Amino acid sequence: MPVLIFIDTAEGHVKKSSLEVLTYGAKVAEQLGTTAEGVVLGSVTEDLAALGKYGVKKIHHVAADALNHFDAQVFAKVLAQVAEASGAKVIVFSNNLSGKAIAPRLSVRLKAGLVSGAVALPDTSNGFVVKKNVFSGKAFANITVNTDIKIIALSPNAYQTLAGEGAAEVVSFNASIDAAKVKVTGVSKASGEVPLTEAEIVVSAGRGMKGPEHWGIVEDLAKVLHAATACSRPVADAHWRPHNEHVGQTGFAIAPNLYIAIGISGAIQHLAGVNRSKVIVVINKDPEAPFFKAADYGIVGDAFEVVPKMTEAIKKIKGTA
Amino acid sequence: MKILVCISKTPDTTAKIAFTDNNTKFDTGGVQWIINPYDEWYALVRAIELKEADPSTVIHLVTVGAADAEPIIRKALALGGDEAIRVNADNHDSYYIASQIAEVAKQGGYDLIFTGKETIDYNGSSIGGMVSELLDLPYVSLAAKFDLAGTKATITREIEGGEEMNEVELPLVVSCQKGMAEQRIPNMKGIMGARTKPLKVVDPVAVDTLTSVAGFGLPPAKAGVKLVSPDNVEELVRLLHEEAKAI
Numbered sequence: 001m002p003v004l005i006f007i008d009t010a011e012g013h014v015k016k017s018s019l020e021v022l023t024y025g026a027k028v029a030e031q032l033g034t035t036a037e038g039v040v041l042g043s044v045t046e047d048l049a050a051l052g053k054y055g056v057k058k059i060h061h062v063a064a065d066a067l068n069h070f071d072a073q074v075f076a077k078v079l080a081q082v083a084e085a086s087g088a089k090v091i092v093f094s095n096n097l098s099g100k101a102i103a104p105r106l107s108v109r110l111k112a113g114l115v116s117g118a119v120a121l122p123d124t125s126n127g128f129v130v131k132k133n134v135f136s137g138k139a140f141a142n143i144t145v146n147t148d149i150k151i152i153a154l155s156p157n158a159y160q161t162l163a164g165e166g167a168a169e170v171v172s173f174n175a176s177i178d179a180a181k182v183k184v185t186g187v188s189k190a191s192g193e194v195p196l197t198e199a200e201i202v203v204s205a206g207r208g209m210k211g212p213e214h215w216g217i218v219e220d221l222a223k224v225l226h227a228a229t230a231c232s233r234p235v236a237d238a239h240w241r242p243h244n245e246h247v248g249q250t251g252f253a254i255a256p257n258l259y260i261a262i263g264i265s266g267a268i269q270h271l272a273g274v275n276r277s278k279v280i281v282v283i284n285k286d287p288e289a290p291f292f293k294a295a296d297y298g299i300v301g302d303a304f305e306v307v308p309k310m311t312e313a314i315k316k317i318k319g320t321a
Numbered sequence: 322m323k324i325l326v327c328i329s330k331t332p333d334t335t336a337k338i339a340f341t342d343n344n345t346k347f348d349t350g351g352v353q354w355i356i357n358p359y360d361e362w363y364a365l366v367r368a369i370e371l372k373e374a375d376p377s378t379v380i381h382l383v384t385v386g387a388a389d390a391e392p393i394i395r396k397a398l399a400l401g402g403d404e405a406i407r408v409n410a411d412n413h414d415s416y417y418i419a420s421q422i423a424e425v426a427k428q429g430g431y432d433l434i435f436t437g438k439e440t441i442d443y444n445g446s447s448i449g450g451m452v453s454e455l456l457d458l459p460y461v462s463l464a465a466k467f468d469l470a471g472t473k474a475t476i477t478r479e480i481e482g483g484e485e486m487n488e489v490e491l492p493l494v495v496s497c498q499k500g501m502a503e504q505r506i507p508n509m510k511g512i513m514g515a516r517t518k519p520l521k522v523v524d525p526v527a528v529d530t531l532t533s534v535a536g537f538g539l540p541p542a543k544a545g546v547k548l549v550s551p552d553n554v555e556e557l558v559r560l561l562h563e564e565a566k567a568i
Contacts, residue, residue, distance in 0.1 A: 104450025113531030195482030301551025
């Protein structure tokens with residue numbers, strides 16, 4: 001009765017969030033005295049056996065081209081077949097965009113209790129209890145899963161990827177696949193940029209930037225850090241920056257290793273979207289900005305002077321100056 | 322066209338988060354309740370816009386909750402919507418709530434079911450997916466744009482680092498997020514009209530729960546900010562590199 005891990009891919013590549021769930025799922029398996037197995041849907045361009053270094057012993061690959069486009073209904077049915085065939089009692093997803101669509105469907109299909117947004121390994125000392133964030137990161141809850149099969153959707157960036165040695169056995173799985181009802185008619189991607197929800201470092205700016213024409217220094221800083229750019233709600237609402245950069249209560253919730261907030265006062269709604277960041281740096285000319293209370297490091301100063309200096313100092317450290 | 326919009330009651334975004342009963346219950350003392358922002362600003366407002374474009378559209382609202390959810394559902398009716406259904410049940414887990422909504426949906430025969438992308442209290446992001454599976458309908462999650470031409474929906478959904486365009490035939494379940502619509506404020510006509518709109522109360526169907534809350538907790542407080550002089554930006558970078566090991 002293995003732990004089954006859904007390995008999410010995009011355009012044939014394994015997503016970074018999948019490496020986190022592989023590491024996490026292998027640890028859960030170790031804890032339960034069983035093995036970890038993965039499942040990949042659709043064609044891939046990567047060597048799946050190499051994923052064994054994250055602790056997974058076997059990978060079920062449903063290589064049908066019909067699964068190259070995402071349809072949660074179709075994916076959930078295929079995953080249910082793999083789960084049943086493998087006899088898995090714990091199924092692990094990333095609580096990323098795909099996981100949020102499929103895991104609830106699989107939960108219903110298998111009548112398996114779901115903990116979405118898990119942030120720690122299950123506590124199995126008394127039942128099966130998983131910690132998750134609630135109240136938009138302002139609190140956590142310990143959720144007991146009462147069903148025979150359990151599904152965990154792990155928050156992105158909540159668990160450190162750990163690579164060791166080993167190769168996984170890749171077996172092809174023949175599933176019955178329904179025709180997709182969701183037709184994908186196009187994809188638009190900002191090429192070369194780091195996706196916000198997967199980024200380890202995020203550079204974010206707010207109204208303190210005074211206008212969209214001043215974003216160059218924010219982008220320069222993001223570039224030297226290989227960071228994604230983000231913004232506060234007023235900035236997105238004023239159309240200074242696109243809506244898909246808005247982080248906060250009603251935008252995206254993110255949990256990068258480093259969040260640099262420039263000219264953002266730190267309203268409670270903004271904090272709700274970023275409070276799970278591991279290290280928070282705040283640059284604001286107002287020493288009373290509430291964001292300083294939530295920050296690890298701060299500079300009270302003019303962003304237009306501080307940010308370019310920061311970019312130069314980082315270039316020196318990285319040896320790219 | 323019949324649309325069902327799922328409405329949830331959540332604490333205001335500025336509410337103080339505390340717990341009682343040995344950290345097993347949310348402390349509702351002094352909490353202001355609001356319509357979950359994703360349900361209101363995106364799901365409900367987009368449904369209202371669809372009705373404005375095609376006045377033959379009927380919008381029903383559904384909430385699963387006790388009688389204290391009624392002010393919230395009246396407020397939602399003040400924004401728009403023709404009638405509301407309250408399933409008279411205390412909140413249980415996502416599966417329980419989704420099962421109640423699916424039951425209402427079966428009775429009503431809807432072409433389109435909208436949910437917000439998540440609630441700001443439980444952050445489950447699960448109701449839309451569960452309802453769609455219970456009804457065996459297609460599901461598009463995290464939609465940022467939604468348009469209809471006859472029975473064909475054109476949807477833009479978020480993917481990592483971009484957007485994907487989808488086409489789906491109704492009936493269908495969609496979870497809605499920023500981009501779908503803009504926040505509206507109810508006007509006096511809407512508020513007056515909401516008082517007389519039908520609000521049906523139905524009993525829940527018997528459903529198991531799959532999960533339960535063992536307890537809540539608050540994250541450890543931050544140690545406090547380490548301030549660096551604006552004349553010494555190099556020091557900040559050194560700290561981030563050597564102390565925080567973040568760059």
